[in-house]
Amino acid sequence: MNEGFDWNAAGDALPLLLQGFKVTLLATVLGTLVAAVLGLAIAVAGRAPTRFVTVPVKVVMEFIRSTPLLVQLVGAAALFTSVEPLTVGIVVLGIHYATYTSEVYRAGIDGVPKGQWEACRALSMSSRRTWQAVILPQAVRNVLPALGNYAISMFKETPFLAVITVQEMVFEARKYGGDHFAYTEVFTLAGLIFLVASYPTSLLMRKLEKRLGH
Amino acid sequence: MNDFFSAFADDLPQLRSGLWVTLEATVLGALLALFLSFVLGLMSISRLLLSRGVSRVVVEFFRGTSLYVQLFWLYYAMPPLTGYELTPLLCGVIAFGLNYGAYGAEVVRGAINSVPRAQYEAAVALNMTPLHRMRKVILPQAWVQMIPSLTNLLIQLLKCTPLLWLISAADLMTAIEKLRTRTGETLTAYVTLLACYFVLAYALTLLMNLLERSAKRRLGLASGGGSLLKSRSAVTAPAAGGAR
Numbered sequence: 001m002n003e004g005f006d007w008n009a010a011g012d013a014l015p016l017l018l019q020g021f022k023v024t025l026l027a028t029v030l031g032t033l034v035a036a037v038l039g040l041a042i043a044v045a046g047r048a049p050t051r052f053v054t055v056p057v058k059v060v061m062e063f064i065r066s067t068p069l070l071v072q073l074v075g076a077a078a079l080f081t082s083v084e085p086l087t088v089g090i091v092v093l094g095i096h097y098a099t100y101t102s103e104v105y106r107a108g109i110d111g112v113p114k115g116q117w118e119a120c121r122a123l124s125m126s127s128r129r130t131w132q133a134v135i136l137p138q139a140v141r142n143v144l145p146a147l148g149n150y151a152i153s154m155f156k157e158t159p160f161l162a163v164i165t166v167q168e169m170v171f172e173a174r175k176y177g178g179d180h181f182a183y184t185e186v187f188t189l190a191g192l193i194f195l196v197a198s199y200p201t202s203l204l205m206r207k208l209e210k211r212l213g214h
Numbered sequence: 215m216n217d218f219f220s221a222f223a224d225d226l227p228q229l230r231s232g233l234w235v236t237l238e239a240t241v242l243g244a245l246l247a248l249f250l251s252f253v254l255g256l257m258s259i260s261r262l263l264l265s266r267g268v269s270r271v272v273v274e275f276f277r278g279t280s281l282y283v284q285l286f287w288l289y290y291a292m293p294p295l296t297g298y299e300l301t302p303l304l305c306g307v308i309a310f311g312l313n314y315g316a317y318g319a320e321v322v323r324g325a326i327n328s329v330p331r332a333q334y335e336a337a338v339a340l341n342m343t344p345l346h347r348m349r350k351v352i353l354p355q356a357w358v359q360m361i362p363s364l365t366n367l368l369i370q371l372l373k374c375t376p377l378l379w380l381i382s383a384a385d386l387m388t389a390i391e392k393l394r395t396r397t398g399e400t401l402t403a404y405v406t407l408l409a410c411y412f413v414l415a416y417a418l419t420l421l422m423n424l425l426e427r428s429a430k431r432r433l434g435l436a437s438g439g440g441s442l443l444k445s446r447s448a449v450t451a452p453a454a455g456g457a458r
């Protein structure tokens with residue numbers, strides 16, 4: 001049966017979708033923050049002098065990175081039923097992406113010239129001060145574009161949160177679509193909203209990457 | 215926990231068919247994605263503005279709209295709009311193929327551009343036809359560059375297959391979810407499922423390492439034996455793939 005596109009339903013659903021979009025954005029921003037901070041911690045831990053730290057970190061990271069986010073989300077939500085789904089979602093998203101961002105940081109840290117470490121040693125700086133004042137400021141500037149790319153890609157995976165009943169955009173879309181039998185309209189709109197939001201961001205990232213000479 | 219594994223043994227046929235659906239979606243989706251990567255990637259380096267423009271629009275469209283939305287659009291939104299209904303598995307294959315094909319196109323474009331300019335010039339100087347040049351000189355070199363990034367995309371594609379559960383294809387996740395609801399062993403069930411995916415991902419990585427080795431050998435580049443067992447490095451994908 002060919003029913004075509006119902007513009008009324010689309011207009012009707014749009015405010016609901018935009019309402020859900022706020023949650024999508026919130027989850028992306030907080031998830032990115034978790035990933036950025038935790039990824040840095042993992043990258044620094046990965047350079048620890050003892051293998052008792054570096055090997056387990058590497059194994060756990062490889063496991064999280066090779067397994068599906070959706071299963072991790074559903075599993076975490078089923079285990080921590082007393083925690084709010086949005087919180088579970090943000091933490092799981094953050095941890096999943098931290099395994100990627102930590103590699104980015106690692107590359108950034110490796111990119112800091114060796115002479116910088118040696119200079120710190122020569123000035124007998126403490127290792128904490130070496131990281132804080134010399135290594136990280138140089139490393140972080142180089143990795144910002146790559147972190148931005150992961151933020152965009154996380155943004156496009158936030159719909160997974162709908163599965164654990166976080167009321168973000170796709171959750172609203174499925175609900176409205178099911179109630180009013182208007183799946184065509186809501187999913188088309190949801191896709192367009194994603195496109196409109198992510199295209200300018202990726203253009204911006206591209207410009208930033210060019211400027212930093214990558 | 216014992217309950218779970220005895221139920222696991224009972225459900226082995228369903229689990230096997232679930233695994234089969236997951237693998238089918240991964241392999242067919244990856245093949246479609248690979249085909250589209252090459253078509254769109256080669257179009258994007260063409261001299262014709264029209265072909266570059268079409269490729270750009272298609273790539274940005276499928277990268278910009280979330281995979282989740284694309285899959286649901288194919289499953290829920292297309293039937294009322296067009297009257298055609300696809301099976302869940304086919305929806306998955308098409309959505310995975312289109313989405314990862316768009317990402318792969320960037321990988322192909324980047325790899326071809328990274329072949330040194332002098333190689334083109336030498337091929338032109340030898341009076342090779344454009345097709346011959348591409349097939350014998352440019353692509354074999356670009357292919358070696360592409361494989362690590364394509365491996366990353368392949369693993370990401372595998373990691374998206376649990377989405378099939380949501381559109382009621384009988385994949386691996388569906389089978390294990392059924393087991394979980396029957397036995398009530400939430401933690402064991404999900405850890406088992408994650409372990410299955412980890413093994414699949416590692417097996418695919420090893421296969422791609424083999425492929426990389428043979429591609430390198432064809433170019434006369436040595437690759438150490440250790441490279442065969444190495445896992446992926448996450449950082450190569452965005453570096454070669456450009457903005458995600």
